[in-house]
Amino acid sequence: MTTPYYVGPEQVMKDRADYARKGIARGRSVVVLQISTGILFVAENPSRALHKVSEIYDRIGFAAVGKYNEFELLRVAGVRLADLRGYAYDRRDVAGRALANAYAQTLGSVFTTEQKPYEVEIIVAEVADTSENDQIYRLTYDGSVADEQGFAAMGGSAESISNRLTEGWRSGLSLKEGLSLAVNALAGEGRAISGEMLEVAVLNRERSSRRKFERISGISLDSLLAK
Numbered sequence: 001m002t003t004p005y006y007v008g009p010e011q012v013m014k015d016r017a018d019y020a021r022k023g024i025a026r027g028r029s030v031v032v033l034q035i036s037t038g039i040l041f042v043a044e045n046p047s048r049a050l051h052k053v054s055e056i057y058d059r060i061g062f063a064a065v066g067k068y069n070e071f072e073l074l075r076v077a078g079v080r081l082a083d084l085r086g087y088a089y090d091r092r093d094v095a096g097r098a099l100a101n102a103y104a105q106t107l108g109s110v111f112t113t114e115q116k117p118y119e120v121e122i123i124v125a126e127v128a129d130t131s132e133n134d135q136i137y138r139l140t141y142d143g144s145v146a147d148e149q150g151f152a153a154m155g156g157s158a159e160s161i162s163n164r165l166t167e168g169w170r171s172g173l174s175l176k177e178g179l180s181l182a183v184n185a186l187a188g189e190g191r192a193i194s195g196e197m198l199e200v201a202v203l204n205r206e207r208s209s210r211r212k213f214e215r216i217s218g219i220s221l222d223s224l225l226a227k
Contacts (some may be wrong), residue, residue: 005139016117017152018056020141023119027065029155029186030123032148032167034134035178038127038203038212042156042182053201057082057094057215059127061203064156066120066141074103074122075136091210102143107191108143117141121154127203127212131171154187175202176224183225 028044030052041063043052052071052086053063064071078099086094103122111117118141126135136148146152151169153161164185173181179200187193200216207214216224 013112016111017106017142020117020119022113023122024066024141024154025156027155029153029157030063030065030138031124031151031153031161031182031185032063032123032181033151033163033165033173033178034131034136034171035173035175035202036131037175038205039125039134039136040175040178040182041125041199041201041203042186043199044186044193044197046197047168047199051199052076053199055201055211056099056124057086058091058210059203060094060096060099060210061125061127061201061213063123063125063154066118069104069121069146070118071120074106074118074120077106078103078124078162096124096135096137100124100139104141106141106143107139107141108186111142123148123154125203127205129205157188160188164188 018099030043031040032041039052039061040113043063045052050068052065053061054075056062060082062075062078064075081098082094104126107118120141122139124137124139128134136152138146138152138154143191151165153165165181168181184191198221200221202214202216203212204214207213
């Protein structure tokens, strides 16, 4: 009789984490950063149909890297949760922190109980009336949550991108300055990124509509990217 093959729980968790990290590292990166008028999302994404950046609710945005079908499931679930809470209580009761906690529970449950973890990292951002109260939450494949200050980067080159953002970010950046910093951080050394390769959006606190999310593309994006 053969001896059953045994793998300890620590090794199982390590293997799952390595698997998820490798999948995420293959994807193009996303940068989220605070600017004077709100929160800017910049993703390296040439597709015009498959979005990495989306609106969740009035003041809440969503960004993701990794497997599209997996983070799209999370995005849709977040929209439904926010809509349900806003309908049952009040639109002002829909908060980014609660949504981040719900995502953390889902990701943590999948990581510990399912055979394959989600190969995703996501950011939930909420714009407030003042920049001091803006919120940026970064969630990893195992459900860990980080409350980021100023900016966050996800994807294949997140560490080097974060280093470049650290050197250039400051409070009160304009939209044009923030976009320039994000693009330069994504591009790194010796590589150019054009508007056609970018997906850009902003949670604009100065927008008169209660829905603060707006995409920036086409001529508007090109003018902001112009030197």
